[in-house]
Amino acid sequence: MTRSTLPYHALHVLVAVADRGSIRAAARHIGRSESAVSHLLKDLERRLGRTLLERKGRGIELTPLALRYVSRLREPFHHIDQATTEFVAEPLPQHVVLTLPPALATLWLVPAITDFEQSLPEVELRLVTTNRTLDLYRDGIDLAIRYRADGRSGGQAMLTLPEYAFPVCAPSLAERLRLQPSALGEMRRLINDAHYEEWSLWQRTLDEPVVLSAWTERLADSTLTLEAAAQGYALAMGRTPLVNGLLTSGRLSAPLGTHYPTGAIYEVVFNERSARSEACRRVTDWIGQQFALSSRTGETSTSIPSS
Structure with missing residues (x-):
């Protein structure tokens, strides 16, 4: 698996679900529909060949493997957000x-x-x-x-x-x-x-x-x-x-x-x-x-x- 085959927006959705605790809250936070978020997560699972979410009662939770994955993703996402903020703040020529x-x-x-x-x-x-x-x-x-x-x-x-x-x-x-x-x-x-x-x-x-x-x-x-x-x-x-x-x-x-x-x-x-x-x-x-x-x-x- 190479990083070029993993869509950035799907990884971003996975981190949002982990941070917000539900697909609904993540969808609201990133401005997408719940069905779009679910579709992205299913596609990511297919690409990774791993289960990322499991149902718990009426809700969903990330699997232990997915939680470890997200913990590794947060820091690079933070750096990306920080770099983007600094880039946008730079005055245009x-x-x-x-x-x-x-x-x-x-x-x-x-x-x-x-x-x-x-x-x-x-x-x-x-x-x-x-x-x-x-x-x-x-x-x-x-x-x-x-x-x-x-x-x-x-x-x-x-x-x-x-x-x-x-x-x-x-x-x-x-x-x-x-x-x-x-x-x-x-x-x-x-x-x-x-x-x-x-x-x-x-x-x-x-x-x-x-x-x-x-x-x-x-x-x-x-x-x-x-x-x-x-x-x-x-x-x-x-x-x-x-x-x-x-x-x-x-x-x-x-x-x-x-x-x-x-x-x-x-x-x-x-x-x-x-x-x-x-x-x-x-x-x-x-x-x-x-x-x-x-x-x-x-x-x-x-x-x-x-x-």
């Missing part, structure tokens, strides 16, 4: 649904997810990555991080983060620029199709013009562009906060400085029904801390090498 652009999720949020889990272990963050502007109420979204190219907030912003854009490259290329500033006019540049005018827009922010190479290649999005740059393939435009993790890790350098605002912003907006929840508030606070760290990248500046 609170979940927050966050939507954000795929590139922001890949390059900014995912590298910080370990910090999130350590800071908010009781919160389950569910991500919806899309470049579409979702309806927070219809789509069941608690928070959204949205990109505003024109810098205009949608009106419900809880947090905003200004974007900066600046040339980045692998450390080996940055060292070459340091030793030979004129190499800027010779290096291959990557054009990000998601921001195809970013090089010319960056040039307009400069006090003095610089010569850029006409040798360019186009890539589909920021994730591909920055990874290619980190591999030493070419120069790229890094945009905060997407590039921050690669700068922090040392895979990319910003040899020409970082203090070049684009006028665009990221903003955090919320579903008003969700904003009152403690979990939503704590996630927003955490995002604010990450935004504060990200904004420091745009506060540094270095001189542009003269050709």
